[in-house]
Amino acid sequence: MKQCFYNESVGFFYNNSRKELTSYWRTKDVLVVALGLTVSVIVLLTNLLVIAAIVINRRFHYPIYYLLGNLAAADLFAGIAYMFLMFHTGPRTAELSLKTWFIRQSLLDTSLTASVVNLLAIAVERHQTVLTMQLHSKMSNQRVTILIFCIWATALLLGLIPSYGWHCLCALEECSSMAPLYSRSYLTFWAISNLLVFLLMAVVYAHIFIYVKRKMGRMSAHTSFHPRYRETVVGLVKTVTIILGELGGRAE
Incomplete structure (x- = not known):
């Protein structure tokens, strides 16, 4: 019996994983917390503005903007999670109960997973609109709501799994050096899951790029295309470029 x-x-699990756990505030710790709190506040304010703009402005009442608003909500949640981390890091880590430590990590994992899955949903939505040559998807508000619900359900499931059994509290040899209360198998599963979502998203955007490039090539070779058709293609290119630019900024 285990x-x-x-x-x-x-501290017991940190010692078991041989991860450093300080009992006093170092200059590095103070700088990290100060910078982290500053970034968290900026993230909270900017994403609140994005959400408010989408809610207030009727021009943004389309599926793509609802998904972008949900992405802002995921980033808002990430800002809260990171702020919670900043108040429970450094020397305070040793004072945490196991429950609080799991809450701290679950908030971070859930927010990151929500952002990644939401980015995939945006990629699929843009893929649909590009193939049908429509600037906005005809997806109903009900379907968008269900999609957003599934995004958060997936994120919560992956974020809460360790708290409900997939940890190393009963198998010290499985403890990770990165997160001393997490099982290495869970961290591997979580990392691979998010990597697969990123790869799938890359495939979707690659197909969009190839498809649009072919369309633009045909448009430049023929002058018989309707002006409205050209405007739609250009509009789709612009929205995809903006989303890819935002994605690139996140990667940095």
């Missing part, structure tokens, strides 16, 4: 260590401290 022995579990539910009554041990966070």
Whole structure:
């Protein structure tokens, strides 16, 4: 029968994984917290403005903007998660209960997964509009709501799994050095899952790029295309370029 260590401290697991756990505030810790809180506040304010603009402006009441608004909500959640981390990091880590430590990590994992899955949903939506040559998808508000619900359900599921069993509290040899209370198998699963979503998103955007390039080539070779058709193609190129630019900024 395996022995579990539910009554041990966070420090016990950090020592087991040989990860440094300081008992005093170093200059590096203070700078990291100060910078982290500043970035968190900026992220919160900017994404609140994005969400407010989408809600207030009727021109943005389309599926793509609802998904972009949900992406802003995921980033908003990430800002809250990172702010929570900043208030529970450094020397404070050793004072955390196991439950609080799991909450801290789950918030970060959930917010990141929500952003990644939402980016894939945006890529699929843009792929649909490009293939049908429509500036805006005809997806109903009900379907968009269901899609957004599924995004958050997936993110919460992946973020909460460790708290409900997929940890190393009963198998110390499985503890990760990166997250000392997490099982290495879970971190591998989480990383591969997000990587697969990124790869799928890259394939979708690559197909969009190839398709649009062919369309633009045909348009330049023929002058018989209707002006409205040309405007639609150009509009789709612009929206895809903006989204890819934002995606590139996130990667940096």
